[in-house]
Amino acid sequence: MSGHTAGRAISQRLADLALAVVVGALAxxxxxxxxxxxxxxxxxxxxGAAALAFHRALPLLVLAVATASGAAYVLHAHPGPLGALTVFAAVHLASQLGHRGRAAGASGIFLAAYAATGPTVPAAIERTGLLAGWFVCAVVTGLAGRNWQAYLRQTEQRALEAERTREEAALRRAGEERLRIARELHDSLTHSISIVKLQAGVAVHLARKRGEEVPPALLAIQEAGGEAMRELRATLEVLRTDEPTGTPALLVERARAAGLAVELSVTGEERALPAPLDRAAYRIVQESLTNAARHAGPAKVRVELAYGTDVLAVRVDDDGAARPERPPQPGHGLTGMRERVTALGGTLRTGPREEGGFSVRAELPLG
Structure with a gap:
């Protein structure tokens, strides 16, 4: 867990504990x-108040405990409307976490218990009607809070997507510029250096053929021409190569910094890989994390790299929104990923998981 994610989790726990303490103290x-x-x-x-501290992990259990304890309290003590405070908070939190129907049902159970304490039927109806309005507000405000959080998540995802698009455009422009420079160097310098080297070689050959001593300056020109050609070819190779600018571990760190909950697991003997294989593994992890950030929602992602004797296995799983009954349409990213893996003689399996979320599994032969 990254420092950012751990800090956010601790802040949430402290906020939940503070909520339970405040509600309990007021009640x-x-x-x-x-x-x-x-x-x-x-x-x-x-x-009932202590249970509120665990509402994120066990929302339905917390709702049941708060409702049962609250109903028992009003049946035993016959309090005023403030006796519903712990149940009111539990209903609001459950609705905010998406359990609208259960929250409404719990409200009905508590209100029935509260109505049973009225001295007369008209009095019970009057006091319960006022409290029912409070519970309707609790459910509605919970839904409003949930929608607001969803809006904030979507806004954040759009911002991340815009940033990623800008980075990709910058990288694409940089690659195009590298290729343009490589073409210019090849078309101009390669020809000129080749002519110089060729003419120096001819001059050396003729001098030796006539039995003359070859001038040292001519030999230096011939050697310098060959060295310049070798360095130019190396430079052109660098400009034309689209190597990954990092490692899968660096990709995971970048995703964590962007707010994605990612875990990395490496098994087997980690070692240097051939450039095409290393590039393919990098691109698979990169595209999988990009898709998780775009489509999985607030999900947890696990990246696994398994170095075997003959195969490198790359697996990226998330517990996001994908479901087997509504598989996502494959895009250019998955298509390009499959082409990379197939070109290396490997296998790729992608699709929704039975338990929910999306999975990418690639096996790349090390031979």
Whole structure:
């Protein structure tokens, strides 16, 4: 887990704990205003409030505990509307996490228990009607909060996508410029250096053929011409090569810095790979992380590199929004990935996972 992700998780836990403490304190203080409140009543309120600290991990269980303890409290103590505070908070949080129907059902159960404490039917209807409005607001505000968070996530993803598009465009322009420079160097310098080298060689050959001593300057020109040609060819090779600018580990770090929850696992004896194989592994991880950032939503991603004796296995899984019943349409990224793997004699399997999310598995022969 990266420092950014760990810090965010700690902040969420502290916020959840603070919420439970504040709600519990308010509920207990309100209950203390009634001199007939017993230790059992305080215990029920504390249990309901403490459960709120775990609402992210166990939202439905927290909703059930808060509703049961709240209903038991009102049936035993017959409190005022503030006795619903812990249940109100649990309903709001469950609705915000997407459990709208369960939240409404819990509200109905608690309101039924609350109505049963009314001294008369008209009084029960009056006090329960006011409280029902509160619970409707809890469900609605929970849904509004969920929609707002979804909007923020989409905005962040669009910003990341725009940044990635700008980076890709810059890299593409840089590659085109490299190729243009390589062509210019090849068309101009290669021809001129070749002519100089050729003429120097002819002059040396004729001098030796006539039995004359070859001038040292002529030999130096011939040697310098050959060296210049070798260096120029090496430079052109660098300009024309589209090598990856990093490693899969660096890609994972960049994705974490951008907010994607990514884990990297490397098994086997990690070693240097041939350039085509190294480039293919890099591009597979790069494209998979890009697709996860674009389509998986707030998902966790696991990248696995397994160095075998004869095969390098690359696997990238996420637990995002993809489902077997609605597989995504393959785009240019997956097509290019498959072409790379096929060109190296490997195999590639992509598609939704049974448990949800998307999986990319490639096996690249090391031979």
């Amino acid at each position: 207990v203080v309100a209950a203390a205003q009634d001199k007939d409140t017993t230790a059992l009543d305080h215990g029920l309120l504390v249990v």
